[in-house]
Amino acid sequence: MSRIVDLTSPIDPRDLDFVPESMPDLALVIAPKIDYHTHDAWGLDFMVTSFGCDPDDLPRREGPAGEVLREISTHCGTHVDAPLHSGSLCEGRPARTMSDIGLEELYRPGMVLDVRPWARPGEAIPVEGLREAIKATGRDIEEGDAVLIRTGQERYSLGEPEYLNYPGMSGEGTRFLTGLGATVLGTDAVGWDRPIPAMRKAFQESGDAGHIWDGHYAIQDKEALIVQQLVNLGALPPAGFMVGFFPLKLTGTSAAPARAVAFLRD
Template identity: 70%
Template sequence: MTLIDLTCRLDPNDLALVPQNMPDLAAIIAPSVEYQPHETSGRDLMIASFGCTADDLPGGEGPAGEILHRMSSHCGTHVDAPLHSGRFCEGRPSRSVSDFALEELYRPGLVLDVRAWTEPGGAIPVEALERAVAATGREIRDGDAVLIRTGQERYAIGDPRYFAYPGMSGAGTRYLAGLGATILGTDALGWDRPIPAMRKAFQETGDTGQIWDGHYAVKDKEVLIVQQLENLGALPPAGFMVGFFPMKLMGTTAAPARVVAFVENGVRAGRT
């Protein structure tokens, strides 16, 4: 068995790479970190806690730590619960991220390689999804986790193309959910097209269906959406298990997650 980490890094240094015209993205890229060193904050904590002096501590040090600031529940690789998309899903109150059992978060996986059909800021066509499903060698089954490989691994956060990712439409989301998938993931920053692309399409056409349509589709059919995956090229098209384990934040619309694929030895990865 080989374990493959599909989780992106959370590096506060990446905050400096967020475009100035998109400041709200900072909270989903990484937290800002207040470092508490051994020789200052840690030392002072021990002195206050134990009534000792610095000379009483090994090396004059206390425990180091960090305080995280401005960290969204949608930061980094994260799981979106249906509650993120609306108060109701399939006509019932939407479930939060803490409402899902572990069994629902450990599922058979497929990778849909749609790189040949994507364009920056564009919606991934349903026809591309159909072809990518056929290329896996098996159909989507009830309870599958379907991971969309858009090719965004080519771009670092400092590259403008990282923020001009291809996204999923409402039609594409409903297509995959309708086939039985219960978890949908992407290697892109977001599930939908970038907001500037959706805004432009809405203002040019007046079509309200251009507004966040990939996420709103979850109101019709319950699925979990996972964003900011990486390393999908190391996976086979099918024949593996994947675990999506979010932090146990009670009642929230999302939570950062450690996502790991479990691949049997001898199963070959897909196209690089």
């Protein structure tokens, strides 16, 4: 028997109230706007129009409920990034889209790297911290593993400053993990890389373009799938479980919202 742990962030349009006014584009990856169609209004009208019936012909004078999602990104909530998100080429070939990726690639042995001792707000997680976290799991990364980074962001909620000043991954750290064989890379942070203001500051101070979105650009060198906005990583063991990321079956996209689930053996 397996025990299921849900690793998926809830998508709640009420969270849009906490998106900073200075970052309006963030709303698209937090939640869609949702029109709620109720049984006794839209649903009732739909049934009366569709069937030519009287409202009293329907149980409790109700039709179906339904919702319409508006202004939603393929990167909304817990989601999987296809290689296409990181660039048009990956390993010298046209980068794959979500519809190029089979479910078997998204159901993998999982590892949780607890990097909280090395995680600093707005900074890159050092490779040495990744090495030590791997040792703590009791096994090496193997080809095809899903490696989930626990930064400690579960402490914060949208609306708190710390939520958007998260620790992130560098190009060096990303290449380190893919070089060991990881094919799925997950994080409990909003983004895989450091926050944009932190990367922008590093770039402007150094003039080094290597600070720009380097965690994602590293996927161009060695393919991997990136999963962001995970939750409940603290409920998982360091290793010895399977994890599945089940995205919407969208065609030709760079990402898709997904239900992320870990399967633990009793």
